[in-house]
Amino acid sequence: MEFNYSDEHRMLGETLNRFFAEKYTSQLRESIENSAQGYNLDVWNELCELGMLGALLTEQQGGFGGMGEDINILFQELGKVAANEPLLSAGILGLRLAAELKQESLVDEIMQGDKQITLAHFEPESRYEIDVIKSQATPTEKGFRINGKKSMVYGAENCDQFFISAKIGDSKKIAIFLIKKIVKGLTLSTRKLNDGKIVSDVLMSNIEVSSSSLILDDAFDILQKLFSLACLALSAEALGAMKSSKNLTVEYMKERKQFSRPLSAFQVIQHRCVEMVIEIEQLDASLIQAANDISFAIHSNQNDDWKQAFISTASAKYLSGVTGKLISEESVQLHGGIGMTWEYPLGHFVKRIIMNNHQFGDSDYHLKQHIKMLKAELV
Amino acid sequence: MEFNYSDEHRMLGETLNRFFAEKYTSQLRESIENSAQGYNLDVWNELCELGMLGALLTEQQGGFGGMGEDINILFQELGKVAANEPLLSAGILGLRLAAELKQESLVDEIMQGDKQITLAHFEPESRYEIDVIKSQATPTEKGFRINGKKSMVYGAENCDQFFISAKIGDSKKIAIFLIKKIVKGLTLSTRKLNDGKIVSDVLMSNIEVSSSSLILDDAFDILQKLFSLACLALSAEALGAMKSSKNLTVEYMKERKQFSRPLSAFQVIQHRCVEMVIEIEQLDASLIQAANDISFAIHSNQNDDWKQAFISTASAKYLSGVTGKLISEESVQLHGGIGMTWEYPLGHFVKRIIMNNHQFGDSDYHLKQHIKMLKAELV
């Protein structure tokens, strides 16, 4: 057993911490709010130049990380400044998926920062279920005709191509296609989110694609593993934002006076801050376990180890939802009015924490997954 | 709308309050702990002489109350001293049921304090479900042969007769029989509870009864209504005990000093006491609603009104479980060590509160009932 991070992992965290601390000024955030991309292009390019995308791929895939710990560290740093750069949508759902699907040339292009892709998977009726997919790919002479609708595709407008999921004919398997953004029959309906990010509906109406667009005809296993990485990433990002929220709150309690004493002198404030600290510690521990189990499963690639990794990531995502609600609400409440304002940084963290709970399954969803696995184990 | 209690109801509460405050000394409680009956015979006889059993019957049934408000008031007073007298088992499940089943002569005997009866209904596998009944009554030449097992029958040992539920032959209906305690094939296995009460398993092995023992062949409706009275009674009793727990706690916080200040000067203690007060207020309100709806349904005897009464009592029983857990745990925690001791009265209230949650459905059970009714309403 070794509880400390390796030098490489420590460096990854420190590098990102310094980088984001320097970049994420309030001006930068204002510029992002008004940007078309939903993030800052310069920051993204520098991240690519620093080679940070390599942290998302294993050595075999051409990166230098790609393990649970890398994702945990990277996304916590993102969360600590509530950064908007698309390391989930273009990084994990784009780059990592391309690598898992062995699309080497695509991986190279993305790594060089030349293009972005992402995955359009969930649909209006999926809610959080991976396998509720109604998009249809009908075989044609030259390839396939695709119809369907994909919901809430983060950063879609910034991509050149999409991986999209669909079922071929009567098959129940989920196939993955690679399609261009600009193609007849594809419409994006894009809006901006509370936190400045952009999101699109993708309408696919009789899109004609060649047979080479079909990348994999049964992608469920790959998607399930990929989504466990996404859950870890979202939980870690939320945790980073929780740490920042908690720190802001603790500091403000010391500064702010009421009834002639700093708020931090009030016992109720003390206990409530301590409860925040403890819950954050607990979540941190849960993420360490999930990251560990994912790494172990990637190394061994045994089914049982992946099962354990799914349990651990479901646990972590559940706990990040529950803890996140507590930290957000308590941070705002303890701040009082100032915590409600746009200008004060707390709101950005709170929004990131809360909204991450709405991607790839909220706490109810993941608790249910945990219960299913718990019951399977008892039989 | 009239929010105040009538003079009669106010007097009922005041009379009982005075009566119990005088009787329930620590000596009395010690004598109950060591008694065979699980309550004090003198107190019970005096209650009967005072005519308090009449509060459990409507005027038509020969009483002077029998409405939701009467039960709410009566059982809260019982709970305030954590009294052990069998107003639920012998009162509602015995006397009131006898009245509902129109057993006038039985009612008279019970009212005069000459005998006690109760209902043996739930079985090992019922948990909290009214209709999971496996006891069998097989028709014979002279009447019926009954087999089955009844669990956790409160105060059974003190009764002369039981109402028991069973299914006749292949029928799915729940029938009610009146049987003697001392009869061939019936065995009681009796134990004492944490709070001094006694409870029995009732084993029925080839009991032969005459056909006149069958009182009603389809008693589901009567039982459902009776159990809603029982739920109100248990919730009210728990509420009474919560009020006493809270009062003990509030007073102790003022007396007890730590770090040279009374505990009541600590802000965390203040807020936690106030949270107890608020939750108790909320439960009180919920019981007022349930009592009101039960009274309304008794008056109108319309199905829709009973449905509303079932929803309200499920709500109240749910809330009394949830609130009870909070009040018990917080009362003990805020007291510290002293709250853990047998000698200090708090423990009696805590045990009554917690254990009431385990009769006639706990909070999970009643929340589920509420959800069923909520969904039925949406369809």
Add this chain to the structure above:
Amino acid sequence: MDLQYNQDELTFQQEVRLFLKNNLPENLSQKVKLGLELEKSDFDQWHTILNTQGWLASHWPEKYGGTNWSSIERHIFEEECCFAFAPRIIPFGISMLAPVVIAFGTEQQKQHFLPRILNGEDWWCQGFSEPGAGSDLASLKTKAVLENGEYIVNGQKTWTTLGQYANWIFCLVRTSSDGKPQTGISFLLIDLSSPGIEMKPIKLLDGSYEVNEVFFQDVRVPVGNIIGEENKGWDYAKYLLTYERTNIAGVGASFVALKQLKVLASKIKQGNSYLIDEYSFASKLADIEIRLTAMKVMNLKVLSLVQSGKAPGVESSILKIKGTEIQQQINDLTRQAMGPYAPTSISEFNNDFVLEQSNLYDDDNSLFQLGSKASSKYLNNRKLSIFGGSNEIQKTIIAKQLLNF
């Protein structure tokens, strides 16, 4: 004890329902139903309709234009307005300032200000909070110095709700620094068109604008604009804060919001079933419903106190805490109900477009709409437990007043 309305109360309820059916404009009720932002003209329109009927300021004495409704009747009116999706009555003039003017104002102040509140000529806002004062109101620093029959006011107020619509503000200002902080405060009425006043909007974390900062630089206020005596303003403010808080729990509005949430949950698909079929969701919904029903009774209890002439004390604090908790829980659960659609931003949508949707819940676009509102509302309503005396302050008040801690 009888929680059912009696015959007179039922008759009154019918009267209110009929009035709302005939007089509440559909453009207003639709906006309220969909949770859209109401503009000044919307509120003005509704105030005018109510004033015409004589029901705008129902709790005022009849001689100033009020009704003589019982507190139960006022409750029925408020409840029916909620169920009909009527806009709320803006309280600053009608329910906050007016009672103070009626109780402590001069005859001239009453004659001048009360009719203007009723007919909409004046829109009032509140100037109590200051930056750095928060729930510790008595520590306020905005100063008013008497010079030649005028107060010269300097300082800053904040969290002034809907100040952007107002032409008058009632303020607590410091007129003396002797003695306890509470004793040197006066209650001043200030015309917002006076030179030296600047009203600056505060953007909230959900992107909405509804509160403001107000800056006063050498603002001259006629001495006749003071309420009651100088340095007694704290008493008047306390009167204002305890007066007319029977609707503080927002029971009616919460019942409506819960009902909407139930319908939503029975329409949102979750794989092959509906959200309402998920025990995790349904149990939270049921828990809220049970607590809300209890709160309805707690509210009735306070009404009956008021009816019998008692002023609610800590009861208001309890209702404030429970009422805001429940509203926030409903907001939270509505956000959760939206699932992946919850994060959608408010700014992208067009009110007119939403109103065109014939059935609120029938297509993805309206889901987006509701999602947008749900998470903005969740974020925005975190304020409920902070403003109006934070829930922590309320608990401390209850500990002192009820438990004698």
Add this chain to the structure above:
Amino acid sequence: MDLQYNQDELTFQQEVRLFLKNNLPENLSQKVKLGLELEKSDFDQWHTILNTQGWLASHWPEKYGGTNWSSIERHIFEEECCFAFAPRIIPFGISMLAPVVIAFGTEQQKQHFLPRILNGEDWWCQGFSEPGAGSDLASLKTKAVLENGEYIVNGQKTWTTLGQYANWIFCLVRTSSDGKPQTGISFLLIDLSSPGIEMKPIKLLDGSYEVNEVFFQDVRVPVGNIIGEENKGWDYAKYLLTYERTNIAGVGASFVALKQLKVLASKIKQGNSYLIDEYSFASKLADIEIRLTAMKVMNLKVLSLVQSGKAPGVESSILKIKGTEIQQQINDLTRQAMGPYAPTSISEFNNDFVLEQSNLYDDDNSLFQLGSKASSKYLNNRKLSIFGGSNEIQKTIIAKQLLNF
């Protein structure tokens, strides 16, 4: 970062498992498994077995009879003992007094007391708390006055766990009332057979006896029984309280209790299905499991701190809070699982009868047995968050030490 045990650790784990398999008597493990009360002779039996193996006081220095296990190895040992249903090692002598004697005692005290702790000649109990002192330890009043080479002790101690089995007690006593309350306290070892001592049991709300009051009236204690210097006892007590708290969270025991609860829930009938199929129940179970798994990692983090030579500070407080919360939640849920059987009283049952049941969960009688234990245990374990420094005190410590509040 790697949470898996390495090869050496796995080998050690196998060694411990083999030892337990061969040496843990079944009569003991059965009692532990069924949650029955253990007697003095049970503890003595197990202590002797461990001492023969040299594993009783694993954290002591080797020269006094300890092992040189790493903190991970100690953790593995504790975990395996839990999984095998071994009795707990009674901490008063081995883990509380001994470290103090080793750090601050005279050579003579070490030579005399340490072997007697190991071989079971002495059973120690703790005399810190006093009536009226609670978590405010420094306010203690029990007095010791030096007279002719003996301390004369007068006063009262309380909450002395398993004092009924003890022949010695270590006490904090006041030897001076100058200066701050903490500065006048001494650490005294007292033979319980000395004249003037009375040990009185305290009955707890579940009917159990495990804590006691101890009365001292003119009890004469040789001056050689003081630890370290007079008036420095507070420092030694603090050392004791922070020493060896890595197992404070009770992770192993909680995993075992949770596992038992899961089996129970999959056997308890609920109409035609099982309790585990109820979402309301399963969700609470899953929530606890998730938090317990996280606590396991938090515990490992502290172990790794200890391994690298750092003494855990606030980390122990966090583990104490979380550990007791989780144990109480498991107790609470076990009680809930028992449904109508939960209120059964403990006093009616016969231990031998329970042990005869071949399958724990197969018939109603054993359900009764478990029900009995479940609600007694729930009630009894409310103490966990009170004793050993209440969870409120722990929070205040964390606020001061970690947040600098």
